Amino acid sequence: MTAARRATDTFIIVLVMLAVWQALHQIAGETALPAPLPTLSYLMHNIATRRFAENAATTAGEFAYALILAYAIGLAVGVWMGAHRLSGAVGEPILVALYSLPKIVLYPVVLLVFGLGISGKVTFGAMHGILPVALLTMGAIRAIPPVYLRAARTLQLSPGATIVNVLLPAALPEVFTGLRIGFSVTLLGVLLGEMFASKQGLGSMIMTDMQLLQGEDMMTVTIALFAFAAVANAVLLWIEHRLHRRV
């Protein structure tokens, strides 16, 4: 199956999706679900508006902070639990349980502790991202073949040099997978937080649009977010494949 054929097939699927969208539009009506073509043209227009830019900037800021927190804490926890057997054994099921919990139920607690400002959404977003980063980093460290460490000793490496030149490169591919997944779930967490009790950000913008029956606006923001997430994921996945190919 050539790459060209595969690309054509995928393109056909996209066309099918657009056709389904068009059909749903006929059924649901203009205000509920706008048609695909007008929406896509409106998208170009909408992105440039001040309202979109301001809300996007808010979301971007919250997302950036949340991501940094998630990565930093997640990596630290993951390394510790990966290197320290007992902590890993004790903590892993706890992290796994937290990962599958509907964290939205904890959002009110976050709001009560951090207030209605940015910190609440940043914390909530980070709460989502920490878990996959920690779990996959832990897995990556555990998966390092012990023979690498023995080999490092026979090659006269200091402990510091071993960490930098052996442990880090050996763990990197799987750690990166955690970072990639953490990226997506942190974004979702931030948006979720904005959809509730928030006046700014793309999440709250969608909710406002819904109440004001601004169908087109709603769809364009949704599509813009989907596109951003998809492209970011594709890029991270590409990097991940480059890392994995050598292993």
Added chain:
Amino acid sequence: MTRVGVIRLVVVAALIGALELACRLGLISHNTIIPPSEMARTLWTLLASGTINGDIERTLGMIALVIALSVVFGFAVGLAIHALPRVREALDPFFATYYAVPIFIFYPVLIAIFGLSIMPIVLIGVATAIVAMIIATLNGLDRIPRVLTKVARVHRLSRIGTAVTLQLPAAAPYLFTGVKLSVSYAFIAVVAAEFILSPAGLGRDIADAYADFNNRRMYALILFLLIIATIVNSALHALDMRWAARRTGGRQ
């Protein structure tokens, strides 16, 4: 219980105990977090009075509905796609990206289309959970040794016959992982939907309690959902781990 299990229990108990102490000593204000013992007591009262039974039924009922739809249709769709390799290859980029995209932000769009009913909640729940089931089904069917498919043809089994008597049992351990994921996604999506915007349900209840500054009720309900979700997810996870040996062919 293993030594590790005991340590874990102690750690969790210590954390809860620390929270209780901090609240009781006034280090954490009652307006922010109430002591865990208060949460439990309020929950007990609520459950005993039966006033939240309706919401419990509604929320758990919807979650169950979402799970049922996602698992059944997810398996069916997975089965169909597996039989059409070209379609599968074309869909591959979408499956790879699906969970990287914040699907949930489609919820307001669904409300705009269907109004404030159970439809948008069920739809967003299924949309979130079904793809995990489809991917797990594809994975499981991939792992069926080719020779079994030939056996089915020797016995001249029909499509459905093959699916039920052969593919389903052979892929079962992988399918179970799909079920486990679907359950957890169903919980997450339904509760989030109820919380953000919904006419009724436990999520809505929590949001209302938050808006009314009714911390006791809010925390009781949060505790309830946390307990239910943890029990269900942990049970499924434990079973999933048991079946892990069958997934790796018992070569552990």
Added chain:
Amino acid sequence: MTGTSVQREVHARLEAVTRVYPGAADQPPVSALGPIDLDLRKGEFFAVVGPSGCGKSTFLEVLAGLQEPTAGTVTFEGKPIRGQVAEGIGVVFQEDASFPWLTVWDNAAFGLRRNGVAADEVRRRVDDALAFMGLKDFARAYPSQLSGGMRQRVCIARTLVLQPRLILLDEPFGALDAQTRLLMGDEVLRLWRRTDATVLLITHALDEAAMLADRIGAMSARPGRFIEIIETGWPRERDSTIVGDAAFGEITGRLWERLRGESMKALGHAGMTAVAAG
């Protein structure tokens, strides 16, 4: 049988060495090795043969300094070894220890670079070692693109460039087929002659030990002790064709005579472990 050209000088010595592993949870400690008394002579090729689980790998790791003996002393070139791998000792492990994120060339250069050797010296030694190990054409490849045997050669090259005086090989050919193992045996002999190092090879294959070594230590079932040390008397310039020599059959026969009972004992251990775990 011509006389051996092995010098009498002691290169490494183990005296009354034992290794006991502390037991898990509520199990008694496991005596894995010893007591071992052995003098390794400078420049000799010494093989250790024994049933699985007898402690051969533990022996190697204690000698290398990767593990500390529970009792007894280990000395290398007159200095005691204590919990650290001494400079001048090279180890090739049973498992594939090649670093998958580095090319073959970078793998070989790894130890030299980390120890601050000058760049042109690094290049000289690495090119040399890769050529010697037949890896010159694969210098830019990654280990994941190579077969198991090739990857082991990368590990050997990585050890070679450090110019070790004592080379320890822990069942390096375990995963390879019989013919390849014989050929790799030839390679190890070439390596030995070229580096003039003392070589200690761990193997479970009697024929491999009989073919390669000047002296063979037959190790008992756990806890491993040397029940006999056999001198083969082979000439230094030997290769795998000595499997045709009459003496080869005698040596192999003698080894099996000593080890047969130990192997059965080891199987018994293994059976009981399986029952206990199952």
